[in-house]
Amino acid sequence: MKMNMKMKMGLVLYVCVAHVLLYHGAYGGMTSSFVRKEEKSVDMPFSSDVFSHPPGYNAPQQVHITQGDHVGRAVIVSWVTQDEPGSSDVVYWLADKTDQKYKATGKITTYKYYNYTSGFIHHCNIKNLQFESKYYYEVGIGHTTRRFWFMTPPPVGPDVPYTFGIMGDLGQTYDSNVTLAHYEMNPVKGAAVLFVGDLSYADHYEFHDNSRWDSWGRFAERSTAYQPWIWTAGNHELDYEPTIGETKPFKPFLHRYRMPFRASGSTEPLWYSIKRASAYIIVLSSYSAYGMYTPQYQWLFEEFPKVNRSETPWLIVLMHSPWYNSNSYHFMEGETMRVMFEPWFVQYKVDLVFAGHVHAYERSERISNIAYNIVNGECTPVHDKSAPVYITIGDGGNIEGLANNMTEPQPKYSAYREASFGHATLEIKNRTHAYYSWHRNSDGYAVTADSVMFFNRYWHPEDDSTAKNN
Numbered sequence: 001m002k003m004n005m006k007m008k009m010g011l012v013l014y015v016c017v018a019h020v021l022l023y024h025g026a027y028g029g030m031t032s033s034f035v036r037k038e039e040k041s042v043d044m045p046f047s048s049d050v051f052s053h054p055p056g057y058n059a060p061q062q063v064h065i066t067q068g069d070h071v072g073r074a075v076i077v078s079w080v081t082q083d084e085p086g087s088s089d090v091v092y093w094l095a096d097k098t099d100q101k102y103k104a105t106g107k108i109t110t111y112k113y114y115n116y117t118s119g120f121i122h123h124c125n126i127k128n129l130q131f132e133s134k135y136y137y138e139v140g141i142g143h144t145t146r147r148f149w150f151m152t153p154p155p156v157g158p159d160v161p162y163t164f165g166i167m168g169d170l171g172q173t174y175d176s177n178v179t180l181a182h183y184e185m186n187p188v189k190g191a192a193v194l195f196v197g198d199l200s201y202a203d204h205y206e207f208h209d210n211s212r213w214d215s216w217g218r219f220a221e222r223s224t225a226y227q228p229w230i231w232t233a234g235n236h237e238l239d240y241e242p243t244i245g246e247t248k249p250f251k252p253f254l255h256r257y258r259m260p261f262r263a264s265g266s267t268e269p270l271w272y273s274i275k276r277a278s279a280y281i282i283v284l285s286s287y288s289a290y291g292m293y294t295p296q297y298q299w300l301f302e303e304f305p306k307v308n309r310s311e312t313p314w315l316i317v318l319m320h321s322p323w324y325n326s327n328s329y330h331f332m333e334g335e336t337m338r339v340m341f342e343p344w345f346v347q348y349k350v351d352l353v354f355a356g357h358v359h360a361y362e363r364s365e366r367i368s369n370i371a372y373n374i375v376n377g378e379c380t381p382v383h384d385k386s387a388p389v390y391i392t393i394g395d396g397g398n399i400e401g402l403a404n405n406m407t408e409p410q411p412k413y414s415a416y417r418e419a420s421f422g423h424a425t426l427e428i429k430n431r432t433h434a435y436y437s438w439h440r441n442s443d444g445y446a447v448t449a450d451s452v453m454f455f456n457r458y459w460h461p462e463d464d465s466t467a468k469n470n
């Protein structure tokens with residue numbers, strides 16, 4: 001049975017309300033909170049609590065971490081100092097061995113963008129960490145020192161459980177703040193974030209006011225300082241503005257955010273891979289060349305055969321522009337990359353593809369569209385048990401608001417779609433099962449709006465489609 005969006009929403013509402021009445025009678029406001037906000041989301045003003053500068057001379061701000069090597073034994077720590085360069089040292093120690101402290105020294109970079117000059121941006125890769133351990137770390141040595149902590153992942157292995165959070169197109173509106181709060185308050189605790197691109201939306205401002213990159217860094221710090229965010233480049237990272245002489249794509253983004261791209265043989269930070277627990281994550285750039293013979297094409301061609309599913313059963317790809325998305329917003333923008341890469345995704349049995357860009361949520365069935373050869377007329381997506389599920393999760397809450405104009409009727413390949421802000425979690429249980437759920441901001445923290453038990457394409461390629469249940 002095919003349901004249109006309204007019917008589907010009605011059903012979802014009914015199910016959630018029933019659930020709420022049953023288990024949380026106290027959430028009385030639940031139903032009315034579903035009323036869609038039609039107005040655009042607005043950015044939080046600079047004076048907001050989430051943008052406050054940490055007190056103290058030259059205090060490190062915008063602290064963020066990401067994986068620093070291929071397997072999870074290194075962490076790149078980044079931060080910004082405003083008054084003077086200060087120390088680039090990170091002092092760190094195992095939480096249960098406080099008498100033995102280590103020190104690593106990073107590097108400082110700065111950049112100018114039109115009439116903006118950045119603070120002193122520090123990046124320090126701390127290596128040879130122990131797996132599955134809690135570390136404390138301090139930055140701002142010599143002036144105002146701030147302390148944070150992180151957990152290293154378990155060693156890479158086929159049945160290692162691990163939970164990822166997934167967010168995209170976050171921005172810095174009141175809605176962005178709610179999305180982040182929901183991720184933090186979700187009883188399912190993500191240990192690392194797969195971020196599918198579009199961070200600050202500083203480019204929304206005249207001259208791409210880069211102090212909005214700074215405010216975003218301070219806003220996100222409450223999560224990014226404590227768990228690695230795996231970064232994907234979105235179109236709002238391009239900051240390409242020839243009218244003001246800014247012609248180097250990704251300038252602010254690449255000065256502020258670092259990726260461990262060399263560890264996977266990549267030559268550019270915009271495409272790379274990491275292993276984490278039982279997952280192999282490939283990050284692609286929708287805004288870099290991917291045609292035949294280009295560096296990204298060549299890298300991915302050599303990358304897929306390296307994935308050993310006996311070591312990392314879960315093969316996940318992140319990109320910004322979705323290949324399958326039935327929103328009229330950005331419809332088919334991902335098509336050219338799909339044409340280039342989809343046969344490999346099917347051949348190598350990618351489990352899941354996460355994309356953003358469209359400010360709504362959508363989950364596909366397992367489908368592929370690789371038979372077409374210009375003359376045979378076979379150009380319709382078909383059910384394919386070797387194909388990934390495509391999830392669009394560009395619903396972080398940025399300044400452009402929701403994309404609530406779907407193409408009608410809902411295509412068969414689309415299993416679930418909804419224009420609401422939210423985030424998702426992926427709980428990998430073992431080599432065969434991973435429990436996925438999407439949470440909308442208008443629900444209580446524990447409520448899941450869309451959830452599926454995904455079966456691994458390599459170890460357990462059984463039917464996990466939604467259509468099967470209809």
Ligand SMILES: *[C@@H]1O[C@H](CO)[C@@H](O)[C@H](O)[C@H]1NC(C)=O
Nearest residue numbers: 114115116117206207209211
């Ligand atoms: C940059 O230029 C714009 C327009 O002239 C001005 O409004 C803004 O204050 C300037 N910013 C800085 C940091 O000088």
Ligand SMILES: *[C@@H]1O[C@H](CO)[C@@H](O)[C@H](O)[C@H]1NC(C)=O
Nearest residue numbers: 044048049050174177178181
């Ligand atoms: C952002 O969310 C946090 C956590 O819910 C809250 O403490 C803070 O006041 C919010 N700030 C704004 C400007 O909404």
Ligand SMILES: *[C@@H]1O[C@H](CO)[C@@H](O)[C@H](O)[C@H]1NC(C)=O
Nearest residue numbers: 157158307308309310311312
């Ligand atoms: C794949 O990983 C398994 C488990 O770690 C290992 O035993 C095997 O040798 C690897 N295969 C290749 C081709 O590297």
Ligand SMILES: *[C@@H]1O[C@H](CO)[C@@H](O)[C@H](O)[C@H]1NC(C)=O
Nearest residue numbers: 327328329331405406407408
């Ligand atoms: C919604 O999308 C359709 C199809 O792309 C388009 O024709 C229509 O103008 C859009 N409506 C609005 C309100 O944007």
Ligand SMILES: *[C@@H]1O[C@H](CO)[C@@H](O)[C@H](O)[C@H]1NC(C)=O
Nearest residue numbers: 429430431432433434435453
């Ligand atoms: C894998 O996890 C699923 C879901 O938790 C469970 O049902 C299944 O028994 C597990 N498989 C093994 C071999 O433990």
Ligand SMILES: [Fe+2]
Nearest residue numbers: 198234235357
């Ligand atoms: Fe985007």
